[in-house]
Amino acid sequence: MFPIARNSVLRAARSQIFPSRALNQPTASALARLLSTLAVLEQRNGKLQNSSLAAIAAAQKLGGSVTGFVAGSGVKASAAAEAAKIKGLEKVVAVDNDAYEKGLPENYAPLLVENVKNGGYSHVIAAHSAFGKSLLPRVAALLDVQQVSDITKIESEDTFVRPIYAGNAILTVQSTDSTKVITVRGTAFQGTETEGGSAEIVDGADPNAPAQVEWVSEELAKSERPDLGTASRVVTGGRGLKSKEEFDRVMLPLADALGAAIGASRAAVDSGFADNSLQVGQTGKNVAPELYLCAGVSGAIQHLAGMKDSKVIAAINKDGDAPIFQVADVGLVGDLFDKVPELTEKLKQA
Numbered sequence: 001m002f003p004i005a006r007n008s009v010l011r012a013a014r015s016q017i018f019p020s021r022a023l024n025q026p027t028a029s030a031l032a033r034l035l036s037t038l039a040v041l042e043q044r045n046g047k048l049q050n051s052s053l054a055a056i057a058a059a060q061k062l063g064g065s066v067t068g069f070v071a072g073s074g075v076k077a078s079a080a081a082e083a084a085k086i087k088g089l090e091k092v093v094a095v096d097n098d099a100y101e102k103g104l105p106e107n108y109a110p111l112l113v114e115n116v117k118n119g120g121y122s123h124v125i126a127a128h129s130a131f132g133k134s135l136l137p138r139v140a141a142l143l144d145v146q147q148v149s150d151i152t153k154i155e156s157e158d159t160f161v162r163p164i165y166a167g168n169a170i171l172t173v174q175s176t177d178s179t180k181v182i183t184v185r186g187t188a189f190q191g192t193e194t195e196g197g198s199a200e201i202v203d204g205a206d207p208n209a210p211a212q213v214e215w216v217s218e219e220l221a222k223s224e225r226p227d228l229g230t231a232s233r234v235v236t237g238g239r240g241l242k243s244k245e246e247f248d249r250v251m252l253p254l255a256d257a258l259g260a261a262i263g264a265s266r267a268a269v270d271s272g273f274a275d276n277s278l279q280v281g282q283t284g285k286n287v288a289p290e291l292y293l294c295a296g297v298s299g300a301i302q303h304l305a306g307m308k309d310s311k312v313i314a315a316i317n318k319d320g321d322a323p324i325f326q327v328a329d330v331g332l333v334g335d336l337f338d339k340v341p342e343l344t345e346k347l348k349q350a
Helices: 002-017 028-034 051-062 079-084 105-119 130-143 244-258 266-270 336-349
Strands: 036-040 065-072 091-096 123-127 147-151 159-164 169-174 180-184 200-203 233-237 261-264 291-295 312-317 330-333
Touching: 036 051, 036 105, 036 130, 051 065, 051 123, 051 130, 051 180, 065 079, 065 105, 079 091, 079 200, 091 105, 105 130, 123 130, 130 147, 130 180, 147 159, 233 244, 244 261, 244 291, 244 336, 261 266, 291 336, 312 336
Parallel strands: 036 065, 036 123, 065 091, 091 200, 123 180, 147 180, 233 261, 233 291, 291 312, 312 330
Antiparallel strands: 159 169
């Protein structure tokens, strides 16, 4: 018993001498110096995608050094140079190779793992976009660690918060892996300053891993309206619009009057009212605009999971008991075929 008592006395004495430091525990500032995060940046045709800013914002919340990583055709002079101006990045690792231009995960994952090992990073972070969701699980498997997906909050360097069950429950996860592989929800990490930085651009390692797939082609829906994922105003139509013709007749003029992006519920997409690229919800896009105005949307939990972080939610529905009114800041009970055109006309006059 004596050694235990003596250790207790010594522990008490040390805590009085160093009151701000727990015994054998590093301070927060000391821990931050040990952290080093690699933020995976997504680019298209040499231009950084907005999803990359969320990865950088999350990396900065962790503390420690933050390095950006980008690969593709001619990226050193384009996407990497753009990333170097982002405030908070200390360095940008760039791999200039046409083979990585389309971000195919089959050969991009070995490339990323090679650079993670070379840099000895404690965290690897990417946005929870189509790019990040296809790439990082492969990276985690190659590193033999578990991925933490779609986080909305960082509690500490090893503890993260993420929604489950379509946002009906919140899970706090602690990772004991030496390298944390994380995807972040873009709407939860914002505020990155895109000017004022002066990061160094360095060449990354290129293992020239062979790709098991070949890029054939892509078909992109083009629109002059704002991008749904980043728009400050979003107008969304649901199944209550009854047909594609009515969806276009009622919702498109409202979106034009507001200068808003167009969205749709899954029910509207499944019914053929709108393209699936416009779907908002758990299996669609997550949005957090300043204004989210929806009409004919009942408010299923899967839809709420994709838009409940919006700053102001306005809803129009003829059913006063619709679940959407439980989260709406402004609600109008009425026939959308009367109310939406009336609102559109008043907006045009204003």
